[in-house]
Amino acid sequence: MYLNPIVKKDIMVQSRSMKICWGIFVYELVLALVFFLAMSIIQGNSRYSTGNIYSAMVWLYPVLAITQLIILGLVVPVKTASSISGEKERQTFDIMMTTGMSPISVILGKVMTAIVQGMFFVVASMPVMALPFIIGGMSWAYLFWFLGIALLVSLFSASIGILCSSLCKKSISAVILSYVFYLIFFLGTVVPPVVVAVVAENLRYTLGSIPQPFEVYGDNIYLCLLLNPAVYLAEFFARVMAGESLTNNMGSFAGQTKAQGPIALMTTGYWWFISATILFVGISFLFLYFASKRINPIRGGRRRASHAVKNRH
Template sequence: MRWNPVFRREMTVGSRSIRMMAILFVFNSILAAVALFNMYSVAEQVRTTAEIQYSQFLDLYTFVSSIEFIMLLFIMPALTASSISGERERQTLELMLTTTMEPRDMVLGKLASSLVTMLVLAVSALPVQALVFVYGGVTLQDIGMLFLCHGVVAILTGSIGIFYSSVLRRSTVSTVCSYVTVVALTAGTMAVNLFAYRMALRAADSYASNLNASEMASSGILRYLFLFNPAVSFYNVINGQAGSGDMRKWFEPLFGVFPDNAITAHWTACSLILQCMLAMVLIAAAVWAITPGKWNRHGKNKGNDNR
């Protein structure tokens, strides 16, 4: 089995970096401090009231999972947005492309190295998450589903960063565009649906009572934009494990009536599949963008430049 040369190089350099060790130390120190404080508060409550609030352990699980999600959402684009453009700025991209290495190997190697970095952080948080097993409430299947959700989020946000890194010349510009896209997928889809719901409420008020209007109005087909929203996917997973399990209680007051159909019945599966498909499209576009002879950074065919 031949290892991806870019992946092997990135792993060798990253394993020797003190930055990774510092990130692991700070990240796990914060989680451990929160876990100890949570256990201490439970013990103090037992001494005072002789009651144990088991929901506090689920709150700890939710907190740790949310921290990991936020980390993936905002750190992955930063790791990948400068991967290809950084090579271009160091004037090593063209040199790498003249070797026998395929552009696909370069893109996948850069992305895989960033994914492994995030995987190390996620695995290092397992001992804190496992505290909830002491009193139950979360199963190994729940942990597996959470890891699957985090994995899809990491692949999607990482592919966004590496796409802009391949298309744009400067790392600063690609980083900004990556974060703008992530914000558009999360907060942007919510803003669009909220605006559409408010407009639907105004239209319904013109021919129905206020009570009936709130029951009839919705954001319409725009609600399916949430399928591409990683924050909604994560909320749906974590709410099913440590919450009510019904996302409508949160959706309908903000975005109107949510219909019963095959998509809403299998919302998590549909959203994760669509997000993986979007990531695959972005990765393919990144490979195409750095392939010699197809498209250079000025939007011209390289064959025309050699004339």
């Protein structure tokens, strides 16, 4: 079986370093602290209620899962942001570009390394994560759902890190740019719906009503939130923990009537979750594609060559 040489080499090199041991130690320590904190809160709440403490243990699932996803989201871009710029700083990039590996193979190797490393941490935490399932009586399927979400978070954050790494010459600039991308996704996607909601409220206040097209179609601005990772995760945990959707009621702020257009479809059933998943995977691969184009030192070479051949003729 062919294994991308970059994955093989990077994992071998990094597993020889003490960094990975310390990384897993700190990761497990943070999880343990969060676990004990959550347990003490659950136990404290159970004193004043007649509920069963064991059934309350299910709340460990979102707490531990969100903690892990936050750590992954913060750590993976830092690790991947130095993947290309680190090769340039180490002066190994030029050699890599003259070998038989294509730029896209290099990028895929780097992203796979980041995902595998992320999964090291997630899998190492499985015994702790299994507690809500054993004691709290949750469906085991949610454990695998969590693995899927962790995989998606790793892919998405790795693709941001690698794109930034291909754009910047220095690793530190790439790390900073990665967090700027995060800001755009987390906060930038919230701005348009907030602006529309404020404008709608002002119109309603000044005119007494909202103009018809604005009222009917204005709600589609909420589709921006499809790109918001926080909304995506909130939707996932709301469905898992409460069996409800957060997005099904979306769009009721701006208009009094039911929204029309794509938002109407997206806010029914599982469409929001499915569409957002597809979007995040798509954006990740788009970022990886741009990164591969960016690192190709002779991008457009084939096109120029064909022009040159035409000119010669």
